[in-house]
Amino acid sequence: MRQRLTLETAPGPLEHLPFRFERWTDGRVLVTNMVGEHVFLSEAEFSALADLRIADPALLRTLRAKHVVRQRGETLPVELLALKYRTQHHRLADFTGLHMFVVTLRCEHSCGYCQVSRRTVARTEFDMSAETAVAAVETAFRSPSPHLKFEFQGGEPLLNMEIVRLVTQEAQRRNRDEGRQLAFVIASNLALLDDEVLDFADEHDVYFSTSLDGPQDLHNGNRPRPGRDSWERTIAGVTRIRKRLGHHRVSALMTTTAASLGKVRDIIDCYLEQGFHDIFLRPVSPYGFALRPRQRRAYDMAAWIDFYREGMDYILELNARGTPVVETYSALVLKKMLTNANPGYVDLTSPAGIGIAALLYNYDGAVYASDEGRMLAENGDMTFRLGDLAEDSYDTLMTGAALLDPLEESYTGSAPQCSDCAFERWCGADPVFHHATTGDPVGRKPESAFCNRNMAVFRYLLDRYTADPHARELFHAWAAR
Amino acid sequence: MISLRGRALSATLDRPLTRELWRLVSDKIPGPDEAVIGSGGGTLNVVRSGGDAGPNTVVLPPHLDHLDGGDIIAVSPDGRRIEVLWRARSRHNSLLLTERCDNYCLMCSQPPKERDDSRLLRRASALVRMLPPTAHELGFTGGEPTLYGSGLVSLLRTATQCLPDTEFHLLSNGRRFADPGFTAEYASVRNPRLMVGIPLFGAEPSLHDYVVQARGAFDETVSGILALAQHRQRIEIRVVLQKNTAPAIVEIAGFIARNLPFVEKVALMGLEMTGLARANLAEVWTDPYEYRNELAEAALLLRHAGIRTDIYNHQLCVLPRRVWPLAVRSISDWKNEYLSACMSCSVQEACGGLFASSAKHRHSDHIAAIPHPTPRAREAISSAQPQDMVMPAPP
Numbered sequence: 020m021r022q023r024l025t026l027e028t029a030p031g032p033l034e035h036l037p038f039r040f041e042r043w044t045d046g047r048v049l050v051t052n053m054v055g056e057h058v059f060l061s062e063a064e065f066s067a068l069a070d071l072r073i074a075d076p077a078l079l080r081t082l083r084a085k086h087v088v089r090q091r092g093e094t095l096p097v098e099l100l101a102l103k104y105r106t107q108h109h110r111l112a113d114f115t116g117l118h119m120f121v122v123t124l125r126c127e128h129s130c131g132y133c134q135v136s137r138r139t140v141a142r143t144e145f146d147m148s149a150e151t152a153v154a155a156v157e158t159a160f161r162s163p164s165p166h167l168k169f170e171f172q173g174g175e176p177l178l179n180m181e182i183v184r185l186v187t188q189e190a191q192r193r194n195r196d197e198g199r200q201l202a203f204v205i206a207s208n209l210a211l212l213d214d215e216v217l218d219f220a221d222e223h224d225v226y227f228s229t230s231l232d233g234p235q236d237l238h239n240g241n242r243p244r245p246g247r248d249s250w251e252r253t254i255a256g257v258t259r260i261r262k263r264l265g266h267h268r269v270s271a272l273m274t275t276t277a278a279s280l281g282k283v284r285d286i287i288d289c290y291l292e293q294g295f296h297d298i299f300l301r302p303v304s305p306y307g308f309a310l311r312p313r314q315r316r317a318y319d320m321a322a323w324i325d326f327y328r329e330g331m332d333y334i335l336e337l338n339a340r341g342t343p344v345v346e347t348y349s350a351l352v353l354k355k356m357l358t359n360a361n362p363g364y365v366d367l368t369s370p371a372g373i374g375i376a377a378l379l380y381n382y383d384g385a386v387y388a389s390d391e392g393r394m395l396a397e398n399g400d401m402t403f404r405l406g407d408l409a410e411d412s413y414d415t416l417m418t419g420a421a422l423l424d425p426l427e428e429s430y431t432g433s434a435p436q437c438s439d440c441a442f443e444r445w446c447g448a449d450p451v452f453h454h455a456t457t458g459d460p461v462g463r464k465p466e467s468a469f470c471n472r473n474m475a476v477f478r479y480l481l482d483r484y485t486a487d488p489h490a491r492e493l494f495h496a497w498a499a500r
Numbered sequence: 501m502i503s504l505r506g507r508a509l510s511a512t513l514d515r516p517l518t519r520e521l522w523r524l525v526s527d528k529i530p531g532p533d534e535a536v537i538g539s540g541g542g543t544l545n546v547v548r549s550g551g552d553a554g555p556n557t558v559v560l561p562p563h564l565d566h567l568d569g570g571d572i573i574a575v576s577p578d579g580r581r582i583e584v585l586w587r588a589r590s591r592h593n594s595l596l597l598t599e600r601c602d603n604y605c606l607m608c609s610q611p612p613k614e615r616d617d618s619r620l621l622r623r624a625s626a627l628v629r630m631l632p633p634t635a636h637e638l639g640f641t642g643g644e645p646t647l648y649g650s651g652l653v654s655l656l657r658t659a660t661q662c663l664p665d666t667e668f669h670l671l672s673n674g675r676r677f678a679d680p681g682f683t684a685e686y687a688s689v690r691n692p693r694l695m696v697g698i699p700l701f702g703a704e705p706s707l708h709d710y711v712v713q714a715r716g717a718f719d720e721t722v723s724g725i726l727a728l729a730q731h732r733q734r735i736e737i738r739v740v741l742q743k744n745t746a747p748a749i750v751e752i753a754g755f756i757a758r759n760l761p762f763v764e765k766v767a768l769m770g771l772e773m774t775g776l777a778r779a780n781l782a783e784v785w786t787d788p789y790e791y792r793n794e795l796a797e798a799a800l801l802l803r804h805a806g807i808r809t810d811i812y813n814h815q816l817c818v819l820p821r822r823v824w825p826l827a828v829r830s831i832s833d834w835k836n837e838y839l840s841a842c843m844s845c846s847v848q849e850a851c852g853g854l855f856a857s858s859a860k861h862r863h864s865d866h867i868a869a870i871p872h873p874t875p876r877a878r879e880a881i882s883s884a885q886p887q888d889m890v891m892p893a894p895p
Contacts, residue, residue: 024710358757
């Protein structure tokens with residue numbers, strides 16, 4: 020007769036694998052392993068984990084399955100953790116994928132929250148030159164990334180289509196030998212969209228990203244232009260792009276202003292009415308013009324967090340009723356929370372995305388580590404100016420202290436209060452934000468709006484994930500996007 | 501239910517047969533490895549029950565009267581014992597390569613036997629050479645076929661050469677693949693139509709090792725899966741839902757999604773009430789109705805991880821409707837049956853029914869006719885992009 024093996028949960032002594040934790044106000048404790056897989060424990064279970072006296076077989080099985088503990092001498096959990104960790108970081112080797120071109124500072128809008136020091140339409144000295152454009156394309160192709168995204172910004176890039184065309188054609192010409200995957204996006208308010216622009220976009224597979232703050236009165240209040248018709252022109256532009264190039268060729272971004280607070284349902288309804296099923300509930304950035312003390316627009320992060328929560332409640336309600344809507348930022352976070360994939364979102368990576376995920380080429384040939392870095396420079400702070408296309412080689416740009424120091428200092432794996440944070444694997448380093456708000460790339464996290472916002476998002480998503488099976492299924496679908 | 505073996509009603513042979521495998525033909529002059537079914541004239545003649553026992557003739561028992569031209573049978577030297585190895589009209593042909601196994605699963609449908617049965621491997625090799633190149637699919641099962649090591653690889657190589665268009669499915673507990681040398685040899689067959697199906701019964705060692713009754717099995721199986729992935733081999737994971745695994749099914753699905761997302765397919769399977777499952781009924785039986793919500797959550801979690809996921813051996817009436825599109829009519833044609841409750845069911849056509857063994861021995865207490873199919877019942881579930889892991893290169 021064969022000797023029957025019994026269900027023995029742990030035949031040998033246990034030891035901890037690296038884990039971090041965060042207490043919830045209801046007494047539960049969130050535990051995350053070194054790649055960000057999570058489990059909630061009761062206070063008693065958490066004590067048992069801490070003391071390695073785990074009597075409950077189901078708990079022990081979960082903790083072993085989630086690679087929080089192992090039996091002494093086991094190697095498979097470590098191999099699997101290594102594989103997951105390696106997968107989460109593999110984009111680093113690709114290096115810079117996003118290349119932003121500020122083709123002009125001119126704009127016919129005068130938005131109060133604009134991150135850019137806008138210039139009036141007549142001032143052509145704020146346009147990018149052909150020499151600068153070609154040098155920038157050259158630099159972009161120095162990145163080893165198999166995917167290069169060229170994003171045209173402003174000001175309003177449609178005011179300098181000549182350079183948009185030049186960059187696109189030059190990149191495509193170069194790519195005949197290189198064979199990389201190229202993408203082109205014009206970030207535009209669409210007010211100046213015409214058939215010539217559409218012909219060009221059609222011919223070169225160019226996408227559009229526009230600003231839509233919500234309903235007409237809110238949007239036009241946020242985004243003044245002569246004639247007070249920003250909303251009408253944006254919607255007309257969206258319609259033309261969809262009709263000519265297809266529904267998916269234009270996406271929209273919103274910015275939350277003080278006037279938006281309390282109106283999140285209207286904003287989401289507006290997006291749905293306009294056929295957008297992706298919405299990014301985005302707080303205003305503390306940069307450039309937006310940093311100026313115009314108290315009327317100011318609000319603190321706590322107000323935005325309420326705005327986000329109310330919006331997410333509504334989005335989940337809509338999905339449960341059969342209307343698909345995705346909150347883009349939450350979807351990015353969930354991808355990091357529930358898979359090993361790194362969505363490559365520049366503001367939510369560590370090491371930070373500055374320079375090594377994104378580079379910005381300014382109209383005047385200056386190269387910045389990020390869009391926000393350029394805005395600081397417009398206000399006189401040159402910290403994130405990596406150099407100049409006319410003077411500096413790619414190697415100089417990418418190996419200078421202006422880039423390497425903030426990258427190293429802000430790395431969440433070692434930064435104070437990040438390295439022991441249970442959310443670290445899902446979060447990112449934002450040295451530019453912390454420099455702008457506190458004067459150093461690390462900052463103090465309890466006072467950091469970046470940290471407060473992300474903590475609130477993580478907590479909201481986890482609470483819904485844990486409590487609500489419908490949300491859980493939806494979140495898995497979002498994470499898979 | 502179709503039977504696959506039996507004793508001849510009579511056998512009139514001049515002398516013992518010198519070959520074991522015979523392809524049945526009915527409308528052509530038989531070759532040296534072919535027997536004539538229905539009428540005489542060959543080296544060996546096979547007639548259905550009620551036919552005349554002429555010279556060199558085997559008379560089939562009634563339950564093997566389904567045999568016809570194109571089928572391949574094994575006949576004992578005295579002509580008395582007949583075994584059906586290939587049914588030309590079935591898409592579910594599989595070959596048992598051995599009854600030996602280094603696992604001893606609580607619910608094994610083919611309980612292992614410890615004896616040398618390597619003749620099964622030799623017979624499989626001969627059979628593969630006799631199959632028509634149009635053969636759609638062939639499964640290799642055990643026992644544990646990888647116990648043969650290089651012997652199995654030779655069979656796979658022969659199969660690949662003889663049948664370049666056939667889909668092959670190998671069923672293995674995966675442990676042998678933890679040996680990098682063996683996995684490299686297996687991968688060297690280089691057959692893109694070969695997939696290995698590997699059962700996983702837990703997200704960590706204790707549960708899996710208990711279910712398969714072998715300590716250390718989980719580590720070897722998962723290491724084996726990783727080694728196969730390093731060699732870019734096609735992998736299916738099979739999870740049988742039974743009393744021990746059903747409560748852990750979401751955890752198992754989560755483990756696969758997070759650690760093994762590169763697998764091509766996951767099969768979530770109901771219990772087949774044969775072999776050890778019947779002997780260990782109290783330890784393995786659980787009503788599928790009890791775990792239906794967890795099964796649905798697990799299946800959708802895997803789908804969202806970009807893994808093709810099918811639910812096998814579950815009746816639609818015990819599955820939440822949102823996972824009906826994942827339920828496969830999988831039960832082999834010679835194994836499935838329906839209950840009287842099924843006869844008035846509006847979705848019987850779409851349902852796999854029950855294993856004959858389940859109908860007889862144990863099935864859900866919640867089998868009930870579904871009066872009206874909902875219009876959304878077969879709506880597709882959106883699938884996600886497959887995810888990959890960044891594997892180190894194979895050693």
